[in-house]
Every structure is written in C-alpha cells, then in structure tokens.
Amino acid sequence: MAPSVLISAAELQSAVRRLAGEISAAYEDGVVLVAVLKGSIPFMADMLRAMTVVPLVDFMSISSYAPGSGRVRIIKDIDVDVSGRDVVIVEDIVDTGLTLTYLRGELLRRDARSVAACTLLDRTVRRIVPTPVEFVGFTIDDHYVLGYGLDYAERYRNLDRVITGDLAVLQNDPDAYVEILYTG
Numbered sequence: 001m002a003p004s005v006l007i008s009a010a011e012l013q014s015a016v017r018r019l020a021g022e023i024s025a026a027y028e029d030g031v032v033l034v035a036v037l038k039g040s041i042p043f044m045a046d047m048l049r050a051m052t053v054v055p056l057v058d059f060m061s062i063s064s065y066a067p068g069s070g071r072v073r074i075i076k077d078i079d080v081d082v083s084g085r086d087v088v089i090v091e092d093i094v095d096t097g098l099t100l101t102y103l104r105g106e107l108l109r110r111d112a113r114s115v116a117a118c119t120l121l122d123r124t125v126r127r128i129v130p131t132p133v134e135f136v137g138f139t140i141d142d143h144y145v146l147g148y149g150l151d152y153a154e155r156y157r158n159l160d161r162v163i164t165g166d167l168a169v170l171q172n173d174p175d176a177y178v179e180i181l182y183t184g
C-alpha cells in the first residue's frame with residue numbers, strides 16, 4: 001500500500017499557528033515548554049516562532065523499559081527548574097497516554113505550579129491511561145503516522161507533512177517509502 005498524505009504542510013502550519021496563539025493567550029505571564037525528543041522537534045521549532053510570549057524552552061528524552069510495559073525512564077532530563085512555574089509538555093503524538101502521564105507526574109513532583117499538555121496529534125482511540133490534553137492540533141484515527149518529526153526506525157522525520165504508513169510494509173523494509181517520498 002502506498003503511503004498517503006494525512007495532513008498537508010499547509011494544514012500543519014495553520015494548526016501550529018492556532019496552538020501558538022492559544023498557548024500565548026493562556027500564559028501571558030510566561031511558561032516553560034518541555035518538548036519530548038525527538039518527534040516534537042519540527043513542531044516545537046515552528047510553534048516557538050509563532051508565539052507572542054517569551055517561553056523558557058527545554059527538552060526531555062525518555063525511553064520505555066519494554067514496549068507496552070507502561071514503565072518509562074528519563075534518558076535526557078531538563079535543566080530548567082520548574083518549581084513554581086507553569087509548564088506545557090509538547091508532544092508529537094499522544095497514543096496510549098503512558099508517556100504523558102509519566103511526564104506530568106514527574107513535573108508535578110518537582111513542584112511545577114501547573115502542567116498542561118500540547119500535542120500535534122491525538123490518537124484517542126488507542127488511549128490506555130485517560131489523560132487530559134489541553135492543546136490539540138489534530139485528533140486522528142488509528143493509523144501509524146510518519147513525517148513532521150514522527151519516525152519509523154528513525155526514518156521520515158524530516159517530511160514537511162504527515163503521512164500514513166503501513167506497519168507491515170515498514171517492518172519488512174524500514175526504507176520502503178524513501179524513494180516515493182523523497183524523489184520527484
């Protein structure tokens with residue numbers, strides 16, 4: 001099955017501007033944006049430039065102990081002290097909700113004044129842990145998605161659009177879509 005465009009570059013940019021406006025309006029007194037590496041990089045970079053307040057920016061990287069185990073650990077931590085500050089976690093996609101639930105708990109344990117979440121994509125149908133997501137770009141159906149930060153085996157992050165991929169095809173050959181997506 002050929003990959004198809006789910007969200008175009010223009011649709012992404014318009015959602016990013018909307019989200020930047022919503023966050024700027026909600027946090028006039030400042031906010032700490034904590035982006036979750038690596039998938040949120042293009043989203044974070046575009047959103048930052050569309051914001052009208054001056055946020056503090058930091059990054060966190062986490063990894064699962066085992067897929068679906070619900071247990072995650074911090075690989076790279078933030079440097080900013082979040083105590084007493086309003087924090088927004090910036091995610092590429094919220095799927096089961098396990099990552100977001102863990103991060104929110106961790107930041108609250110560090111005495112953040114508030115912790116909200118902003119995700120480009122919300123795949124609510126696969127949620128295991130109910131978790132609020134205050135700022136949502138797009139709610140999507142149960143497709144595996146690639147592009148605009150999202151990867152399969154580290155490929156496809158640098159596409160300017162979000163496409164749907166067939167996991168069976170990608171498992172067989174992670175580079176299966178490279179030629180069709182990057183040429184012509």
Ligand code: IMP
Nearest residue numbers: 039094095096097098099144145150151
């Ligand atoms: P959660 O903990 O299940 O909500 O997983 C969130 C993380 O899984 C995201 O930050 C992504 O890194 C990854 N992920 C989930 N679904 C996809 C997908 O469709 N494409 C690429 N990465 C995904």
